[in-house]
Amino acid sequence: xxxxxxxxxxxxxxxxxxxxxxxxxxxxxxxxxxxxxxxxxxxxxxxxxxxxxxxxxxxxxxxxxxxxxxxxxxxxxxxxxxxxxxxxxxxxxxxxxxxxxxxxxxxxxxxx
Amino acid sequence: xxxxxxxxxxxxxxxxxxxxxxxxxxxxxxxxxxxxxxxxxxxxxxxxxxxxxxxxxxxxxxxxxxxxxxxxxxxxxxxxxxxxxxxxxxxxxxxxxxxxxxxxxxxxxxxxxxx
Numbered sequence: 201x202x203x204x205x206x207x208x209x210x211x212x213x214x215x216x217x218x219x220x221x222x223x224x225x226x227x228x229x230x231x232x233x234x235x236x237x238x239x240x241x242x243x244x245x246x247x248x249x250x251x252x253x254x255x256x257x258x259x260x261x262x263x264x265x266x267x268x269x270x271x272x273x274x275x276x277x278x279x280x281x282x283x284x285x286x287x288x289x290x291x292x293x294x295x296x297x298x299x300x301x302x303x304x305x306x307x308x309x310x311x312x
Numbered sequence: 313x314x315x316x317x318x319x320x321x322x323x324x325x326x327x328x329x330x331x332x333x334x335x336x337x338x339x340x341x342x343x344x345x346x347x348x349x350x351x352x353x354x355x356x357x358x359x360x361x362x363x364x365x366x367x368x369x370x371x372x373x374x375x376x377x378x379x380x381x382x383x384x385x386x387x388x389x390x391x392x393x394x395x396x397x398x399x400x401x402x403x404x405x406x407x408x409x410x411x412x413x414x415x416x417x418x419x420x421x422x423x424x425x426x427x
Contacts, residue, residue, distance in 0.1 A: 204354075206354075234415070236418075241420065242420055243316070243403055243405070243418030243419050243420050243421055244355070244403075244416075244418045245418070246415040246416065246417070249415070289354050289355070291354075298343065298345075298360050298362075298367070298368065298409075299345070299357040299360060299368060299371070300345075300355075300357065300416065301357070302347075302354030302355045302356070303354050304352070304353055304354045305353075305354050
């Protein structure tokens with residue numbers, strides 16, 4: 201039972217354009233969502249998070265949007281840079297809980 | 313270093329062997345997690361410690377998997393009688409938080425290959 205799903209295994213964009221990574225979840229008890237970025241041979245690193253009381257959180261070039269009714273969140277990166285090329289994982293949890301449930305990841309490639 | 317440190321980085325085991333994977337969390341981090349990441353998949357939760365107490369071990373796939381954190385800092389994940397399906401990257405993560413997910417700091421992982 202995949203409670204967090206990233207339907208696009210890969211995404212390719214041109215440098216300077218917007219990257220949009222999508223994530224869907226099924227568990228309505230999730231109320232805290234995070235995005236992690238992972239380079240090869242490294243552990244995932246935290247990028248940005250959002251709690252369910254918000255619908256948008258912005259940090260520099262990164263913005264996360266949450267649509268609770270659709271159980272959908274997205275990560276926007278603008279402008280995209282070649283250094284953003286990595287695997288991006290969406291993760292969800294309960295604020296009262298501890299464990300994160302991860303999606304399968306999306307490989308983003310930003311072409312110069 | 314100041315990050316989460318895991319050893320060994322790579323481990324090859326013959327089927328049936330026991331393995332032990334070590335995690336050194338960030339100093340002062342109360343919470344410690346183990347995740348298993350199969351090829352092409354996202355990390356999957358195995359177990360969670362708050363200090364030395366193992367509060368959640370519901371993700372451990374079988375009784376061959378055992379984790380401990382006896383003094384509330386270093387943790388060891390032990391896999392007994394390894395099977396081929398145990399081949400994966402084992403990620404350790406730590407955080408300051410006590411009862412909230414918060415931001416996890418991950419180590420580089422230990423890649424286990426069972427032949």
